[in-house]
Amino acid sequence: MAARAERAADLPDLDGAIAGCFACPRLVAWREEVGRVKRASFRDQEYWTRPVPGFGVVGARLAILGLAPAAHGGNRTGRIFTGDRSGDVLFAALHRASLANQPTSVWRDDGLALRDTRIFSAVRCAPPDNKPTPVERDTCAPWLHRELALIKPALRVVVALGAFAWSAWWPAMTAVYGVRPPVPRPPFGHGARWTGNGTPTVMGCYHVSQQNTFTGRLTPAMLDEVFAEAKLLAGID
Structure with a gap:
């Protein structure tokens, strides 16, 4: 898998390779089980049930790094932070910051486009209880490292959503930037x-x-402050 990640010539090639990954048996079993059982409100939908690639532009100056896809969000829709409450909050904030052309993200072909931004996760499969194991995190790391390498020329700022993403950044920084x-x-x-x-x-x-x-630990105003600062540091108008 690491060798396949390294061979990815561009983002479309990498995205296709990520979507075909079966490296972690526990995650494969879980993502497929979720797609079979389904949530009642989505029982008529066909779930993606594969690893979820990154989303956004090739020349991104801003990257947003998350933990992993949600079982009934990205694992259902095939796009990161899409079709769940977390995505509702995130993309509304990106739209307010003029980094997204619309405030909602409901399906992978809904017309959403990002400006100067790419979003991806440290682990590409939905994990049980939203908790990947250290082995799963490390197995998935080459996908993250290659994605960062491909957008490296323009990238100026990485916003890490949560402690897991923050921790994933440091080995990625070493692997990509030395x-x-x-x-x-x-x-x-x-x-x-x-x-x-x-x-x-x-x-x-x-x-x-x-x-x-x-709970109010994270408010829309707090997100607006983060993305305003990120845009300033990244040189995005």
């Missing part, structure tokens, strides 16, 4: 920020999960 992470590694926090020599700025943001948005 820069060792600082010791000790900067702790995750909403509004945390770190810039290394020749690497993109990484910004921490609470994840757009219902656990955070329904």
Whole structure:
């Protein structure tokens, strides 16, 4: 799998390779089981039930790094942060920031387009309880590293949604940019920020999960502040 990731010549090639991955037996079994059982409200839909590629533009100056697809979101629709409450919050914020052409993301062919932005996750399959194992995280890492390498020329800022994504950034930074992470590694926090020599700025943001948005831990105003700062640092008008 790592060799296949390295051979990907461009983003479409990489996206196709990701969608055909069967490297993690537990995740394969779970994503397919979810697609068979389905949620009652989606019982008439055909689930994607494959790894979910990244979404966005080739020359992205801003990247948004998440944890993994949702079982009835990306695993159903085939696009990251699409068809679930987390995506509702995220894309509404991106639209307010003029980084998305519409505030909703319901299906992979709904006309959504991003500006100067690409979104992907550290783990590409929906995991049980939203908790990938360390082995699954490390097995999936070559996909993330290759995606970052392909958008490296323009990339200026990475927004890490949650502590898992924040942790995934440091080995990716070393693999793609050849820069060792600082010791000790900067702790995750909403509004945390770190810039290394020749690497993109990484910004921490609470994840757009219902656990955070329904409790008020993460508000629309807080997201607006994050993306306003990210645009400024990335040089996006």
